[in-house]
Amino acid sequence: MGYLRYVFLLWVVSLILIPFTSITIRVTYLRDGSDDELIAIVAGLFGLVNIKRETNLIKLxxxxxxxxxxxxxxxxxxxxxxxxxxxxxxxxxxxxxxxxRALRLYRRYRKAIDFLRERITVKELSWETSLGTGDAAVTGMAVGLMWTLKTAVISILDTRLRNLTLGAVEITPSFDCAKFRTKFDCILRFKIGHAIIASIIIITAILKDGDTYE
Known part of the structure; x- marks a missing residue:
């Protein structure tokens, strides 16, 4: 009986602590020429959860x-x-x-999306690119356009996310050969409790409006 009491107490304490623990998701995208790879690693619950998935983004x-x-x-x-x-x-x-359809889904679940977005921490967001066309003048123009794209994307992320920490954001021109290589890497972190609340908001929206969205 004493053993069962301790097991029950441990189970209750775990249920109380789980909502306050964090889930960490690391997303890495690599592209080298025509080859690309998307890697996602999910970790949490004091190391009990550790999932890694690799896929080709284009095929996906x-x-x-x-x-x-x-x-x-x-x-x-x-x-x-x-x-x-x-x-x-x-x-x-x-x-x-x-x-x-995506717009309708966003409008329907916007409260849940905004709730979770405001509580997600993005750490060490880095985006490194090596770019060349084989022509120096064209390469210079391409690098300028790439900087414009990166600046716009990062500005949007910085506006939409409250907790964003930037790492290396670089573009290296390659004037002597044609090449394109880019690496995007970031770490997302949020508490399980916040994800549970967002799920409750979604379920509430489904029960209120029905389960159709076509």
Whole structure:
């Protein structure tokens, strides 16, 4: 009986402490030429949770986007010889529908999103890029455009996130060869209790408005 009492006490203490513990998510995106890799590591609960997932971002986006056909072969005959050429097309109606659907979801769950966004801590956000086109003048213009893009993205993140710590944000020009390599890395941290509250807000919205969003 005494043993069971201690087990029950430990279980109660754990339930009390879990909402105050943090979940850490590290997101790393690497792209080198045409190769890319997305790595996500989730850790928390005093080391009991440690999950790592690696995937190809382009393949992931292709699997999630049913309206895009990346490799469509067309056979034709030219001077008596069959030829094949690759073409790609985008179902714009499907893309517009997905965009509007995402907007509806955001508006519906905005309270939960804003609640969690204001409590997420972003640490060591770094974004390093090496860029070259093989032509010095064009490379200079490309580097300028890349700086504009990075500045805009970081400004938006800094405005939308309360706790943002920047690491290295660099662009290294490569004037003697054509290359593109970029690495984006950041660490997100939030408390489990805040995630639970955000989930309750979402469930409340579903119960209030129903479970349809089409």
């Amino acid at each position: 986006m292709m699997s999630l986007t049913s309206g895009v056909e990346m490799e469509h072969e067309i056979e034709a005959t030219k001077k008596g010889r069959p030829i094949k050429e690759s073409s790609s097309f985008l179902n714009y109606k499907e893309a517009v529908w997905e965009f509007r």
